[in-house]
Amino acid sequence: MVVITDHYLPEYDDESRKILRIARDWVREAGIDNFYDAQGICHVVLPERGHLRPGMFAVGGDSHSPTGGAFAAYMFGIGATEMLGVLVTGEIWLKVPHTIAMDFDGAFARGVSAKDVMLFLIGRFGLDGGQYQAVEYRGPAIRALPMQERMTLCNMTAELGGQTGLIASDDVTRDYLKADIEIWDSDADAGTLAHHRFNAGELPPQVAAPHSPANTRPVTDFQQKIDLAYIGACTGAKLEDLRMAALVLKGRKAKTKLVVAPASLRDQQAAEREGTLQVLLDAGAELLANSCGMCAGYGQHQLGENTVAISTTARNFKGRMGAASAQVYLASPYTVAASAVAGRIADPREMLR
Amino acid sequence: MRAWVFGDDIDTDAIAPGRYLKFDIGQVARHCLETIDPGFSSSVRKGDVVVGGRNFGTGSSREQAPEALKHLGIAALIAESFAGLFYRNAINLGLPAVVCPQAKRIRPGDDVHVDPASGRLENRTTGEELDCEPIPEFLMQLIRDGGLVAHLEKRLRTTS
Known part of the structure; x- marks a missing residue:
């Protein structure tokens, strides 16, 4: 068993402090050896620390747990009660998938x-x-x-x-x-x-318009002006994602607010060592903690009323990242970086030539 | 059982918005589905049913989504299809989630009665009977016991 804190970090109020305290106290009581506290998002930290192997059958307490499948492990997400059942019995049911x-x-x-x-x-x-x-x-x-x-x-x-x-x-x-x-x-x-x-x-670069990841068209169909570009989450702020953004941002300045929350501490440190992080900072990026950050709207950083954002995250459902009036476009790190530079949704291929 | 009807791809951010998840379930429930129907949580009554289209509950693993609906007194969920993770969470909390390919025939406010074990659904407003997929017996046991926790407590008591 591996326990990783990510959703309510950094703690910023009584409720989030309480949630983290419950987790930390329980880890101590239960004698969990594999505990990664404030080290990054679970889907990135889990393989980074060597806990996944091909052929494993694994479950995670978050919907993005299929990430583990990239390592040829059969891994999927479950809810809190079902996780309790797994901990108690070591078993879970599923239909043999096609x-x-x-x-x-x-x-x-x-x-x-x-x-x-x-x-x-x-x-x-x-x-x-x-x-x-x-x-x-x-x-x-x-x-x-x-x-x-x-x-x-x-x-x-x-x-x-x-x-x-x-x-x-x-x-x-x-x-x-x-x-x-x-x-x-x-x-x-x-x-x-x-x-x-x-x-x-x-395949050209793709953008999903509000309020569904299925609302997708090629980037060239968009001219939308944006207020904020977000590079974050397990989906879009791993070391490879930061590198993609840096390829576009090198020698350029963001015209919009640009926020970067590297998906894990190790990825951030690696990005720092190789100069990737400096490229992002030079472009004007504001750095947030290695956690789920703005993606799920749990933390202190949320989108305000009518904000138009482009984001490397996975979901743009109405109200997810903050105000219900906020408009979130989903795209790759390349496209989000290019859009930050242009101040509107932009095709990164033009900046990569 | 009065029906509240929603469309396709109703997501967990709409059912249980992230920014309220740090609070207790009563507070989460007050914001349940408010981005789609602001009056839902204040008007819904104990024993009502929620009817969805395709892929009801898409998105997060957050169990507060079915928990909020249960907290509001929803007796059953009926949809053309459910997102897999949401379906598991609902059943694990003892809330029946019934797959009904013809769910779109149900209108808001219809008086709907469903038997999750047999898959029979009766719309007493229209007099129509709709075929649903019966919930498998091993999951019905879990629902009858009041959810996975109660089910496991019972099972572990019997085996120890």
């Missing part, structure tokens, strides 16, 4: 990321397109993705409505985990509920 295969041939274009892939798929198949089955991402374009980009695919399988997202383990998985791992891959003759094939090279 596989929905998403196959990407070729290679993604420059300026196109895993986030664009997921916004595209969610727009195409809907918030229940995954039918609570296992969605497997395959093909040469997926194989070529670094580990944290694969995590973004599996992470947003939650918005696609799958129970989990899966990617076969390989050398990329091994290198990331720095461990001897088993290779788990689908049998060549394994049946699928559906098999969709796409040409990766044809």
